Amino acid sequence: MLKLWSRNNDDYSDEELLNLYLKSDDLSHLGVLFQRYMELTFGVCLKYLKDEALAEDAVMNIFEEVAQKVKKHEIAAFRGWLYVLSKNHCLMKLRKDKKHLSVNITPENMYSAEEMHPLDEPSEAEEREKHLIDCLETLTALQKECVDMFYYQGYSYKEIAEMKDEEIGKIRSHIQNGRRNLKICIENKYNQSGE
Numbered sequence: 001m002l003k004l005w006s007r008n009n010d011d012y013s014d015e016e017l018l019n020l021y022l023k024s025d026d027l028s029h030l031g032v033l034f035q036r037y038m039e040l041t042f043g044v045c046l047k048y049l050k051d052e053a054l055a056e057d058a059v060m061n062i063f064e065e066v067a068q069k070v071k072k073h074e075i076a077a078f079r080g081w082l083y084v085l086s087k088n089h090c091l092m093k094l095r096k097d098k099k100h101l102s103v104n105i106t107p108e109n110m111y112s113a114e115e116m117h118p119l120d121e122p123s124e125a126e127e128r129e130k131h132l133i134d135c136l137e138t139l140t141a142l143q144k145e146c147v148d149m150f151y152y153q154g155y156s157y158k159e160i161a162e163m164k165d166e167e168i169g170k171i172r173s174h175i176q177n178g179r180r181n182l183k184i185c186i187e188n189k190y191n192q193s194g195e
Contacts, residue, residue, distance in 0.1 A: 014078040018070060027067065034063050037079055041086045048090035062089050077163065080153035087152070128186075135185035143178035150175050 012020070017033040020026070034041075041062055045055035062085065075081045136144055149155045149163075157175070161168045 037082050044086040045090050083153050131186045131189040135182050138185050139178050143174050146174040147178040
């Protein structure tokens with residue numbers, strides 16, 4: 001994969017590079033910062049899009065998105081924020097592409113309502129995702145934040161504990177309680193929808 005910027009300044013922290021970009025609007029600062037996590041971004045895109053060319057295009061689009069969005073958000077941990085942004089970008093692309101699916105109409109499937117209207121019923125995965133999103137809102141703020149950082153942003157217990165200035169045991173407890181509460185909530189939603 002090509003490097004976007006030849007300048008590699010490891011003297012600056014992520015936060016310093018971000019602040020330099022915000023103060024100067026000089027893309028080279030943001031470019032150095034983005035370059036540090038370009039492989040991570042490409043990996044996330046490849047995981048979701050399953051195509052190298054699409055993943056490379058997505059990385060370029062994400063950089064443009066980052067250049068705009070960092071000005072509007074307060075970012076505590078750039079790596080985690082970029083991971084979530086990349087994942088959301090890919091999921092939105094997949095959703096958008098899904099709306100443009102074409103159905104092959106043949107005499108054999110003319111009478112099959114399922115094949116003629118594949119998007120009418122939400123898939124099990126979509127239903128599971130909706131339940132998960134709804135149930136995340138039922139967690140305490142700290143449980144939700146710790147679950148998000150651990151499962152979605154990929155931070156370890158130790159990293160979360162350092163960022164939150166908490167003991168590892170407390171972080172582990174928030175994550176385990178959050179996971180248990182999510183499981184109970186999701187099971188209840190499935191039971192309600194099955195009635």
